[in-house]
Each structure stands twice: as C-alpha cells, then as structure tokens.
Amino acid sequence: MSTATTAPDQHGHGNGHERDHHPHVLPLGTYIGIFVTLLFLTIITVGASRVDLGSANLFIALTIATTKALCVALVFMHLLFDKKFNAIVFASSLLFLTIFIGFTMADTSYRGRDGRVAADGPSDIQNPFAETRSQAAMKKLYAKPGGKEVAVQDQAPGPKTDIGLHEATPVPTGGDAVTVDVPGHQLMPGVAHQAAPAHKEE
Amino acid sequence: MSEASTPASGLSPQFHTAHHFDSADTQFDANKLGVWLFLVTEILLFGGLFCGFAIFRSWYMPAFVEAHHMLDWKMGSINTIVLITSSLTMALAVRAAQTNKKEQSLLLLFITLACAGIFLVVKYFEYRHKFHDGLLPGKFFQPNPELHFVHREAALYFTLYFMMTGIHGLHVIIGMGLITWVLIRTAKGQFSQRYYSPVENVGLYWHLVDLVWIYLFPLLYLIS
Numbered sequence: 001m002s003t004a005t006t007a008p009d010q011h012g013h014g015n016g017h018e019r020d021h022h023p024h025v026l027p028l029g030t031y032i033g034i035f036v037t038l039l040f041l042t043i044i045t046v047g048a049s050r051v052d053l054g055s056a057n058l059f060i061a062l063t064i065a066t067t068k069a070l071c072v073a074l075v076f077m078h079l080l081f082d083k084k085f086n087a088i089v090f091a092s093s094l095l096f097l098t099i100f101i102g103f104t105m106a107d108t109s110y111r112g113r114d115g116r117v118a119a120d121g122p123s124d125i126q127n128p129f130a131e132t133r134s135q136a137a138m139k140k141l142y143a144k145p146g147g148k149e150v151a152v153q154d155q156a157p158g159p160k161t162d163i164g165l166h167e168a169t170p171v172p173t174g175g176d177a178v179t180v181d182v183p184g185h186q187l188m189p190g191v192a193h194q195a196a197p198a199h200k201e202e
Numbered sequence: 203m204s205e206a207s208t209p210a211s212g213l214s215p216q217f218h219t220a221h222h223f224d225s226a227d228t229q230f231d232a233n234k235l236g237v238w239l240f241l242v243t244e245i246l247l248f249g250g251l252f253c254g255f256a257i258f259r260s261w262y263m264p265a266f267v268e269a270h271h272m273l274d275w276k277m278g279s280i281n282t283i284v285l286i287t288s289s290l291t292m293a294l295a296v297r298a299a300q301t302n303k304k305e306q307s308l309l310l311l312f313i314t315l316a317c318a319g320i321f322l323v324v325k326y327f328e329y330r331h332k333f334h335d336g337l338l339p340g341k342f343f344q345p346n347p348e349l350h351f352v353h354r355e356a357a358l359y360f361t362l363y364f365m366m367t368g369i370h371g372l373h374v375i376i377g378m379g380l381i382t383w384v385l386i387r388t389a390k391g392q393f394s395q396r397y398y399s400p401v402e403n404v405g406l407y408w409h410l411v412d413l414v415w416i417y418l419f420p421l422l423y424l425i426s
Contacts (some may be wrong), residue, residue, distance in 0.1 A: 108257050
C-alpha cells in the first residue's frame with residue numbers, strides 16, 4: 001500500500017513500529033477528469049430519459065448509473081489503487097444485492113400463476129397471438145399524443161383510462177370491507193368505474 | 203501511550219500508531235477496511251429499499267408512471283450535479299490532507315459542506331411542493347384533485363419516494379456532521395501525510411452517499 005510521496009525528508013523513520021504511512025496521492029488531473037466524466041454521464045442519462053425508448057430506457061439508465069458508480073468507487077474511493085481486499089468486500093455487497101433483488105423479482109413477477117390469468121389472454125380473439133390483454137391495456141394507458149413529456153396540467157387521464165383491467169382473478173368477497181389483495185388497480189375515489197360494482201376505496 | 207515517537211517532521215504530532223498494530227500502514231489499512239465493511243451494510247440498507255421499489259413498480263406500473271410525473275427532474279438534476287461536485291471537493295480535500303495542505307483542505311471541506319447544504323435546500327423545496335399538493339406517503343395521500351390522479355397505488359410510490367430520499371437525506375445530514383468534525387480537526391492541524399485516516403474515511407462515507415443518489419436519481423426521476 002505505501003508508495004513514495006513527493007514530500008522530501010518528512011518521514012519519522014524509526015523502528016518498524018514507527019515507520020510512517022506514505023499516502024498514495026493521485027494527480028489532480030485524474031480527479032478533474034473523473035468529475036468531468038461524471039457530469040457528462042449525467043447529461044447523457046438525463047438526455048436519454050427524455051427520449052422514449054420503451055423498455056430500453058430502464059436498461060440504459062441503470063447502465064449509465066453503474067458506470068458513474070464505478071467512476072466514483074474506483075477513483076474517488078480509491079478502490080483501483082487500494083489493497084484488493086477492499087474491492088472484494090465492496091463487490092461482495094453488490095453480489096448479495098444482485099441475489100436479493102434478482103431472486104425477489106424472479107419470484108414476484110411470476111407469482112399467483114396457478115392457472116391462466118385473464119390478463120394473459122389474447123386481446124383480440126380473431127388474432128390470438130398478436131397481443132395479450134395486459135399488453136393492449138398497457139399500450140392504451142401509455143398512448144400519449146406528442147411524446148413522453150406531458151405537463152402536469154395536461155395530464156388528466158380521467159375516467160377514460162379505466163380500461164376495465166381490474167382483478168384478473170375473482171377475489172373472494174368476505175363482505176364489503178375486504179381490501180383487494182391482488183395487484184389489481186384500485187382507483188381514486190370519485191374516478192368513475194365502469195365494470196365492477198361498488199369498489200372499496202381503501 | 204507509546205513512548206517517544208515524535209516524528210522529526212512535526213506533522214500530525216498527536217498521532218501515534220496504536221500498540222496492537224505492527225505499523226502505521228497496518229493501522230491505516232485496518233481503518234479503511236472497517237469503513238468499507240460499514241459501507242457494505244449501508245449498501246444493503248438502501249438495497250432493501252430499492253428492492254421494495256422494484257417489486258411495487260412491477261406490480262403497480264401505471265400508478266408508478268403516473269406518480270413519477272409529479273417529480274421534477276430539473277431539481278433532481280441540480281441535486282445530482284451538486285452531489286457530484288461535493289464528491290469531487292471531498293476527494294480533493296483528502297488529497298490536500300495527504301499533501302500537507304491544511305488551508306486547501308479546509309476550503310475544500312467547507313465547499314463540500316456548502317454543496318451538501320444546497321442539496322438539502324433543494325430537497326426542502328421539493329418536499330414542500332409535495333406537501334402542498336397532498337402527495338404524502340401511504341394513508342396520508344390526499345392529492346390535489348387538479349392533478350387528476352387515477353390510481354390509488356400512487357400513494358405507495360410516494361411512500362417509497364419519501365422513505366428513500368428521506369433516509370438518504372438523513373445520511374446527508376449525518377455526513378455533514380462528520381465533515382464538520384473532520385473540518386475542526388483539520389483546523390487544529392491534526393492531519394498530514396502521516397495521518398489522514400479520518401478525512402479519507404469520512405470521504406468514503408460521503409462518496410457512498412453520492413453513490414446512492416446516483417442510483418436514486420434515474421430510478422425515481424428519470425424512468426417511466
């Protein structure tokens with residue numbers, strides 16, 4: 001770990017116990033360079049988010065975020081120049097985080113699939129393999145004129161966007177006070193509800 | 203107290219390698235490793251929140267998309283740039299301590315503190331706007347009707363938003379306290395190339411705070 005510094009004659013050398021630590025100093029240019037890179041990547045990530053690329057948006061955002069994180073971790077946090085063990089410790093946390101999130105999403109994304117779910121059925125029975133009901137619903141929900149950025153005031157989805165995609169499987173109704181447990185879509189009070197009867201609000 | 207180990211240079215006169223370490227290098231490395239282990243726990247802390255965010259986003263995508271538009275990406279971008287700058291000044295402050303430049307280190311630590319303060323001020327305005335619009339966590343979610351919220355689960359989004367940015371903000375405040383402590387010790391002339399561990403380790407913590415925000419920003423503010 002110890003490498004020579006530029007400062008001359010300022011070591012308190014004695015026996016092994018008193019040998020001084022010598023810092024590993026990076027050049028100023030390195031820090032500035034990484035800073036500029038981070039700013040640049042920030043601009044890129046904001047710019048990329050303004051363009052609608054569908055599901056690639058998430059992937060791009062996370063990739064850029066990871067690149068920025070590596071810049072900070074490897075240079076600002078000195079992992080590139082440190083003892084390798086620190087990097088191993090850091091990498092282990094990322095490994096466990098990956099397992100944590102990965103396994104959880106693999107479970108929850110496919111949960112509750114004892115049988116067929118209405119949302120996975122074809123949206124157009126005449127063309128059954130074109131699109132599922134949930135895909136059609138998502139398309140309808142996100143269809144906006146003029147691209148992604150809609151001002152808050154213009155963004156009145158209103159009752160029109162209630163496309164009837166509620167509980168995919170019937171929920172056992174133990175009276176009116178049952179909170180819906182499935183990932184259906186509860187609507188705000190006052191939003192008109194087309195298909196279902198009296199919908200519990202909370 | 204170890205005997206007679208005043209270095210000829212007079213740098214960091216208060217520092218002596220602790221007895222149970224065989225050298226200053228070992229102590230330095232051990233300090234750093236300890237902080238890295240702590241950072242791992244912090245990563246997993248925020249990781250749990252990110253996991254929750256991932257789960258509920260996949261369950262309630264339309265609600266999350268709707269709620270996400272309530273966040274101002276411009277303010278988020280400002281905060282991102284402010285934090286990245288503070289990371290730079292913190293790293294440079296460590297470097298200044300390593301090269302015996304006390305005044306430079308002090309100045310850079312002050313700037314880091316100032317950036318952290320700016321971050322919190324911007325956060326305050328964001329939160330105030332949310333409160334004003336009734337966009338509160340969970341059962342307190344009473345959105346301004348003019349916002350035309352359709353989905354009830356948007357309340358969940360704001361629960362996650364406030365928890366994640368709130369805990370992050372708490373870490374920023376704690377970081378400011380730590381930086382202040384290091385600043386005072388720097389002013390007392392305690393740090394030099396012989397001994398700068400506290401500056402470096404607080405720097406590591408601060409970079410982690412920045413790291414978390416680097417992930418929070420796109421996930422909350424940028425993606426639909």
